[in-house]
Amino acid sequence: xxxxxxxxxxxxxxxxxxxxxxxxxxxxxxxxxxxxxxxxxxxxxxxxxxxxxxxxxxxxxxxxxxxxxxxxxxxxxxxxxxxxxxxxxxxxxxxxxxxxxxxxxxxxxxxxxxxxxxxxxxxxxxxxxxxxxxxxxxxxxxxxxxxxxxxxxxxxxxxxxxxxxxxxxxxxxxxxxxxxxxxxxxxxxxxxxxxxxxxxxxxxxxxxxxxxxxxxxxxxxxxxxxxxxxxxxxxxx
Amino acid sequence: xxxxxxxxxxxxxxxxxxxxxxxxxxxxxxxxxxxxxxxxxxxxxxxxxxxxxxxxxxxxxxxxxxxxxxxxxxxxxxxxxxxxxxxxxxxxxxxxxxxxxxxxxxxxxxxxxxxxxxxxxxxxxxxxxxxxxxxxxxxxxxxxxxxxxxxxxxxxxxxxxxxxxxxxxxxxxxxxxxxxxx
Amino acid sequence: xxxxxxxxxxxxxxxxxxxxxxxxxxxxxxxxxxxxxxxxxxxxxxxxxxxxxxxxxxxxxxxxxxxxxxxxxxxxxxxxxxxxxxxxxxxxxxxxxxxxxxxxxxxxxxxxxxxxxxxxxxxxxxxxxxxxxxxxxxxxxxxxxxxxxxxxxxxxxxxxxxxxxxxxxxxxxxxxxxxxxxxxxxxxxxxxxxxxxxxxxxxxxxxxxxxxxxxxxxxxxxxxxxxxxxxxxxxxxxxxxxxxxxxxxxxxxxxxxxxxxxxxxxxxxxxxxxxxxxxxxxxxxxxxxxxxxxxxxxxxxxxxxxxxxxxxxxxxxxxxxxxxxxxxxxxxxxxxxxxxxxxxxxxxxxxxxxxxxxxxxxxxxxxxxxxxxxxxxxxxxxxxxxxxxxxxxxxxxxxxxxxxxxxxxxxxxxxxxxxxxxxxxxxxxxxxxxxxxxxxxxxxxxxxxxxx
Numbered sequence: 032x033x034x035x036x037x038x039x040x041x042x043x044x045x046x047x048x049x050x051x052x053x054x055x056x057x058x059x060x061x062x063x064x065x066x067x068x069x070x071x072x073x074x075x076x077x078x079x080x081x082x083x084x085x086x087x088x089x090x091x092x093x094x095x096x097x098x099x100x101x102x103x104x105x106x107x108x109x110x111x112x113x114x115x116x117x118x119x120x121x122x123x124x125x126x127x128x129x130x131x132x133x134x135x136x137x138x139x140x141x142x143x144x145x146x147x148x149x150x151x152x153x154x155x156x157x158x159x160x161x162x163x164x165x166x167x168x169x170x171x172x173x174x175x176x177x178x179x180x181x182x183x184x185x186x187x188x189x190x191x192x193x194x195x196x197x198x199x200x201x202x203x204x205x206x207x208x209x210x211x212x213x214x215x216x217x218x219x220x221x222x223x224x225x226x227x228x229x230x231x232x233x234x235x236x237x238x239x240x241x242x243x244x245x246x247x248x249x250x251x252x253x254x255x256x257x258x259x260x261x262x263x264x265x266x267x268x
Numbered sequence: 269x270x271x272x273x274x275x276x277x278x279x280x281x282x283x284x285x286x287x288x289x290x291x292x293x294x295x296x297x298x299x300x301x302x303x304x305x306x307x308x309x310x311x312x313x314x315x316x317x318x319x320x321x322x323x324x325x326x327x328x329x330x331x332x333x334x335x336x337x338x339x340x341x342x343x344x345x346x347x348x349x350x351x352x353x354x355x356x357x358x359x360x361x362x363x364x365x366x367x368x369x370x371x372x373x374x375x376x377x378x379x380x381x382x383x384x385x386x387x388x389x390x391x392x393x394x395x396x397x398x399x400x401x402x403x404x405x406x407x408x409x410x411x412x413x414x415x416x417x418x419x420x421x422x423x424x425x426x427x428x429x430x431x432x433x434x435x436x437x438x439x440x441x442x443x444x445x446x447x448x449x450x
Numbered sequence: 451x452x453x454x455x456x457x458x459x460x461x462x463x464x465x466x467x468x469x470x471x472x473x474x475x476x477x478x479x480x481x482x483x484x485x486x487x488x489x490x491x492x493x494x495x496x497x498x499x500x501x502x503x504x505x506x507x508x509x510x511x512x513x514x515x516x517x518x519x520x521x522x523x524x525x526x527x528x529x530x531x532x533x534x535x536x537x538x539x540x541x542x543x544x545x546x547x548x549x550x551x552x553x554x555x556x557x558x559x560x561x562x563x564x565x566x567x568x569x570x571x572x573x574x575x576x577x578x579x580x581x582x583x584x585x586x587x588x589x590x591x592x593x594x595x596x597x598x599x600x601x602x603x604x605x606x607x608x609x610x611x612x613x614x615x616x617x618x619x620x621x622x623x624x625x626x627x628x629x630x631x632x633x634x635x636x637x638x639x640x641x642x643x644x645x646x647x648x649x650x651x652x653x654x655x656x657x658x659x660x661x662x663x664x665x666x667x668x669x670x671x672x673x674x675x676x677x678x679x680x681x682x683x684x685x686x687x688x689x690x691x692x693x694x695x696x697x698x699x700x701x702x703x704x705x706x707x708x709x710x711x712x713x714x715x716x717x718x719x720x721x722x723x724x725x726x727x728x729x730x731x732x733x734x735x736x737x738x739x740x741x742x743x744x745x746x747x748x749x750x751x752x753x754x755x756x757x758x759x760x761x762x763x764x765x766x767x768x769x770x771x772x773x774x775x776x777x778x779x780x781x782x783x784x785x786x787x788x789x790x791x792x793x794x795x796x797x798x799x800x801x802x803x804x805x806x807x808x809x810x811x812x813x814x815x816x817x818x819x820x821x822x823x824x825x826x827x828x829x830x831x832x833x834x835x836x837x838x839x840x841x842x843x844x845x846x847x848x849x850x851x852x853x854x855x856x857x858x859x860x861x862x863x864x865x866x867x868x869x870x871x872x873x874x875x876x877x878x879x880x881x882x883x884x885x886x887x888x889x890x891x892x893x894x895x896x897x898x899x900x901x902x
Contacts, residue, residue, distance in 0.1 A: 044893050046890075051897065068852075071851075072849040078822075080799075080842055082829055084829075085843065092849070092852065161805040161809060200763045204802025211458065211764070212883070213458050213459035250884075250885035251885050271532040282741060287505045289691060313710070386671045417524075417720050418717070418723065421700070421716040423712045430601050431582070431626040432474070441714070
């Protein structure tokens, strides 16, 4: 099984710890992980802004870096979703996996050596939840499930809680966060407030972009609550 | 070219797509207690429900519910040529009820006129307990072949929540609805 | 005219009202969740409704023809209008034939779309909207901000003031019960006096030539059954094949819209009453154009329940008027560009693409995907502001070239670490109300290189 780690552009630049945790976690589980060095971006920022026609260079670069792998695993639901839906190569579309999805569905992980004795608020990012189906959604009449919760149940000491309106969007939305700044921020503030009501220490989720947005809001209001990607918890000794 | 032919022309110019009708829908739940479900739905939609053995008992209960108001039947409205605006309580017959939503099918075969159930101040509908179906699917089964000139499902008294989402009973239609189950 | 982002910013300035608006609509969404979960067949019903509509749209010509024949046989006069203008003229010509000076109208989003009120008012006809919410906004010279709850942007204090001004209710009285009663008395006079009533249409049944109108207040029926002339206005997409299909749609409509089991009145009009004239105006106004577009065709499945409004986190926090269209919310954002691309270029972008809308939709319209497709379509038409096209081209260039990407990332982090004022200023919309992320010393890739 040839596995490559896809590190989205802004994770590479601003959240290297998320990529490091992903790498270490996969290695702990006995996977030999390759990290193609010339990878950049999945193309989503352009495509969701209406410029899917300009992503050709991006798509080609992604293909060059990742065509040789059976599994392309990345720590952000949104970028993975974009690749699954829009990358021109069928091979790529079929090989990309969000990391929790990979751990649960492919590796079928049953135990972890992780320990994280804290109370966390679990943030369900929309693209992972509604389209990658990482967890059930309140819109549908369906039995509840969550791959994220399934993994957290393997971590010692962690207590996770959901905010009111468990699956409301945080308002990041890609370029929406700047083009519709007022609504984006208001949504983020509301999301953060409902997490804070639960007296948590961390907001944890599977999509770094949502976390970056909520982190910006938490810091601006001077809150001590931090954000963490779920892999940082799963990899925490 | 007329607009009609323009519209049909535009539709006919489209590529033909074969998509079948999925067929009639069958409801999952075969409820055991249609009358119980019907009563439950009536309370949700804000209707008063009265169990009555006979007309006499119904009349007694109605004079308790509407103590100071004159009640008229459909027949009296027609034969006396009453001005409906002046009718406080109108008593009519419903054809059947629907358990899942408390709706009753009314059709102009049984109405003094079409506006009657809307314009009266309070409405009373008689429905037989043996005439309750489980869902709207069964309701339309039942109506198959029965094409009233005008008919409606009526569920509860007239209501609105257009001011701050506060529920107010008695918007334009009847201010209260009493169902007599016989 | 303000675009969606600008209008939203203004709406949000009143933080308390925004909270109220958000919570009130969320409550409606919660009621919808509750009743939908009581039906084990809910998802199957949605699938059924979606399939019936797909089938109908694929055979629309045949069903329209069948409907027309049956309706005429029933004694209904059928009219066809290719656009809003023609629709308005048809309605006006019927009114003038009957010498009407005032008419009562129940809710019809189609007449909003066609700006019928404005048209008739200019011709000297007084239009009285009889839905309570619509009457309120009509008094205020506003437009509905929600297709099911037209006055949801207003508080009871606002309504109290409006009724004080127009109906002479006591100043300061803001009791919904009292104000509703005042409207009941006020509108009853119009119902009794009107020659002509206009209603919308929720469903038109090809098999029987009848149409169904759903209300909670009873205003459509009060108008239609009292007036000498009933005009029903509908878009051609309101068609359904059979009467039994109504069972599916009526089970879904009110549950999705308000969490009710069914609307109070679901009236089936097949024939005019004795001595009455009944008209139906079937309107295209861009619908056949939308029907021809593969990506956008199934927006025509919409049954106007507004579940997508109530669930939309953006709509709840920006209000219906920020969409500057008769139909706001997510569904409005995919319908509007069909009417005018450049005037509505902002709307498909007024979304985070969270996808909640598509999953509450009772007819399973892929709203979030259509938002995405409209973004592509509008940008291809060259409707992007210059700055945006340039920055997108820049981004595409950087991401296509790993070396340049690494360099740009490195420079960016360097700037943020040592000269943060370059990004932390009011020209950066991110920074206005959010902190920038900390810039780490090194990127993951450079860490990884050293690790080996």
